[in-house]
Amino acid sequence: MNRGRYLYVQVFATLLLFSLLQLYTNIYEINLHMYTDVLQEFVFAGVAEESQSQSQQDFYSTVWPPLKDALCGDGTPNLMLATTLFRLGRAEVFSNGNERDDEHGTFAPTRPVNLDERHFYKRNYTYGMSTFLNRFYSGTFGGGTLFHGKMKRQTGGDGSGREFVTLYMKVWKCGNNQIRLMEKQLYRSGSVRGKYSANNLDHIMARLKSIQRQNQNLLPPTCIYTAIRDPISHFLSGYNEMEYRQLSKDAKPTERLPKKFREAPFHREFPYSSDNHELRKRRFQAFVEDVLLEKPVLVSNWIYIHFYPMSRILVSLKQHGLKLTGYIPDLANLTSTWPDFMSSRCPQFLDRDSIPTMRVNGQHESSKDRLGLYRAAKDVWAEGGPISRSLCLVHAFDYACFDDLPGGIPVNPCQSVYRQYAKEIIDYSEKVPIKSDGEVSRKGKGRD
Numbered sequence: 001m002n003r004g005r006y007l008y009v010q011v012f013a014t015l016l017l018f019s020l021l022q023l024y025t026n027i028y029e030i031n032l033h034m035y036t037d038v039l040q041e042f043v044f045a046g047v048a049e050e051s052q053s054q055s056q057q058d059f060y061s062t063v064w065p066p067l068k069d070a071l072c073g074d075g076t077p078n079l080m081l082a083t084t085l086f087r088l089g090r091a092e093v094f095s096n097g098n099e100r101d102d103e104h105g106t107f108a109p110t111r112p113v114n115l116d117e118r119h120f121y122k123r124n125y126t127y128g129m130s131t132f133l134n135r136f137y138s139g140t141f142g143g144g145t146l147f148h149g150k151m152k153r154q155t156g157g158d159g160s161g162r163e164f165v166t167l168y169m170k171v172w173k174c175g176n177n178q179i180r181l182m183e184k185q186l187y188r189s190g191s192v193r194g195k196y197s198a199n200n201l202d203h204i205m206a207r208l209k210s211i212q213r214q215n216q217n218l219l220p221p222t223c224i225y226t227a228i229r230d231p232i233s234h235f236l237s238g239y240n241e242m243e244y245r246q247l248s249k250d251a252k253p254t255e256r257l258p259k260k261f262r263e264a265p266f267h268r269e270f271p272y273s274s275d276n277h278e279l280r281k282r283r284f285q286a287f288v289e290d291v292l293l294e295k296p297v298l299v300s301n302w303i304y305i306h307f308y309p310m311s312r313i314l315v316s317l318k319q320h321g322l323k324l325t326g327y328i329p330d331l332a333n334l335t336s337t338w339p340d341f342m343s344s345r346c347p348q349f350l351d352r353d354s355i356p357t358m359r360v361n362g363q364h365e366s367s368k369d370r371l372g373l374y375r376a377a378k379d380v381w382a383e384g385g386p387i388s389r390s391l392c393l394v395h396a397f398d399y400a401c402f403d404d405l406p407g408g409i410p411v412n413p414c415q416s417v418y419r420q421y422a423k424e425i426i427d428y429s430e431k432v433p434i435k436s437d438g439e440v441s442r443k444g445k446g447r448d
Helices: 002-072 079-094 131-137 176-188 201-214 231-247 265-269 277-292 302-307 312-319 334-345 373-383 386-394 396-401 411-431
Strands: 100-102 105-107 143-148 164-169 194-198 223-227 326-328
Touching: 002 396, 002 411, 079 131, 079 277, 079 386, 079 396, 079 411, 131 312, 143 176, 143 201, 164 176, 164 201, 176 194, 176 334, 194 201, 223 334, 231 302, 231 373, 231 386, 231 396, 265 277, 277 373, 277 386, 326 334, 373 386, 386 396, 386 411, 396 411
Parallel strands: 164 223, 223 326
Antiparallel strands: 100 105, 143 164, 143 194
């Protein structure tokens, strides 16, 4: 009996040991496979990261310099390429007309468009640009001046010996409210003698000439500056602001888009939906398509200007024989970066220590995105599809003229887009010679 029980225990122990050995073996094999997979992923990730790094180095050393020179060689957008950039952008979105598959999934424009039946090139207009393109790429958002001098040369002054003039070229959706608040705070503190603001650059230039005359033209050169951000983020923010001003009940009556201007196709065909995110995304796509199709309604009211490119101010400055002294490339911490910039870049401006602590302006209501349209626009951009690629083309001037952006040019999709079209853009720029006054010579005129 005891012997039988002993055998039973021995068999049970043997089976248990065998099971444990089998379990250990399985765990070992699983771990071995797991560790192998992790190691492979690590190696492949390292190779991919190194390859991407080399690709970016090649882009910035080989692809971008000649393209940047073609787009903004003298520090101003080369507007003769405006129709080319839009033509390429339209081809990205409407080239095949119907629904199609690409590397980012299925894509279809919101409406059928036969580009062969459209005539976007305006032969009798500057560079062949439509009214929309001309305003989109050339103009201002207004400006403001600060000056500290003697209203009459023989009197006054504060004894500091400092005399300066600044011109802030506004760019909406680029910290404009914060910068205006800081300039106003500086003026009210008594640190500067005068302040002037206007929406028309001609008026501002007349004011600057008057200030110089009052100081017998002895003031230092005007310090001309602005603040910018990533061009695509600026466009998305401008779109959101425009939508906020036509849809939100919180928008001030004086800042709302009048109903008679709400005629763009994206408004009619894709009404706002508070509970359908996909429909909001399609609404943004339709809006980008309206931009690419150069819809005249998008120049019919000043509120639309919010999404216009930042580099348009450079064209207006050039028309007055002026250039930026510098720009603030990032909107983060403006209350500290703005005083740092002004004291270091503007001749005879106040010492940094003498500039008071700047107050922070509150967040703009549209940034709260209660309508969900800002997020929808960002999601469409993040997809990296034809809409995103077209936006890279439309904003090529911004990336070329403002090359000190902290984030550089987005790898996906903008760098790949510029790689693809660099030769075509450069070749076209070389076909149309530019005279010294900025006009296209007759020899080079032709249809894009």
